Amino acid sequence: MNRRDFIENAAIISAAAVLVPGLLGEQLAQAQTVDAYALPPLPYAYDALEPHIDKMTMEIHHSKHHAAYVNNLNKALEKYPELKKQSPQDLVRKQGTMPDAIHSAVRDHGGGHVNHTFFWTIMGPNAGGDPGGEIAAAITAEYGDIAKFREEFGKFAAGRFGSGWAWLVYSDRELKLTSTANQDSPLSYGQTPILGIDVWEHAYYLKYQNRRADYIGAWWNVVNWDAVNKIYVTASK
Template sequence: MMLNRRYFLILLGASTGALTLESFAFAINNPILDVVAQSATGTVQLPPLPYAYDALEPYIDATTMQFHHDKHHAAYVNNLNKALDKYPELKKPSIESLLKKINQIPSDIRTSVKNNGGGHVNHTMFWQIMKSNGGGEPTGAIANIINKTFGSFADFKKQFNEAGAGRFGSGWVWLVRNKRGNFEITTTANQDSPLMEGIAVARLIRTLLA
């Protein structure tokens, strides 16, 4: 039932079906986005899928989507809220802000915030990069960046997939804007995020390695 590394690398490499780059230009101008919903009391909310469970078939079946969102992602949310209940003042900042200052989080909940907060933010963004009938060659600003940085979209896909294949165990592959202002492909382990290292995430290019 887990989304596996091979499945998503193939999905990205095929450039068909689910992944979309259409909103990337907005992310370039706003590289760190607070996309995770919290209630007025600071309780972290599980975001609804932006499409039906079966919207990504035949690439991802409805049962897998429902399990991964309703069970797996929901567990991150529940565990994160339990951790933050110990320090109500930490419910005021966004979860992204907490991750960017992860080393300042109280030590007794730091690991939980890192794992569950990271998992929540990563998955929230992950659902948003897919849609029915998505995929295809990028155009506009993102196409220009990819061609300038990697030579071509085909070369970008090759390097992106190789980065995923080279990540041992569970993790994510990202396109980021590094501290020098340059775009590059990087990976993180488990539910870690480049946000934890002060790196701007290019919001709409990433894939889960489970």
């Protein structure tokens, strides 16, 4: 296994740990957040998703926007060192129990950190195409065929008013489509993300301007279905 493959596989495992309870990786994540949360490295180069997502967008999105969520989450928790012992996914899951002074920060910045960590992982170079494995069978069983699924998913992504995300989630032992506003995470609603697209303008405006539908269409070319399948298999056990 070369270094790039190692990084990509580690990122997939980390995303599953971020989103699926009970994994050893989650315990490791908790051990690494005693002092502060950190921006995870992108598992591929900034230009790796060209021509579908441009290099400048990826660099700004990761090194500026995602980094800001991490930094602001750390600042919000400065007076709550005991909470930094929790993984970011646990913070987001339990946001309803957070002190009033930081509830919004955990929802916005914690959600932004978790959502983006997941987002980078389910994309990749030399990706796209149709899914395989258990996720393909599950999507076909729920939506009839892959084309119909893409159409329905696209409606959630295009129809999200303002900023937010569209998601395929695993909940109550089945797949469901949903969308969330801003940086709200499905984790806060007891759902496990399996696939998600960021439809904030900063995710696509440099290349696609106001053509969100074009961005959504191009995004399918960078979906890493192998990663999505691994996350689904872990979630559905």
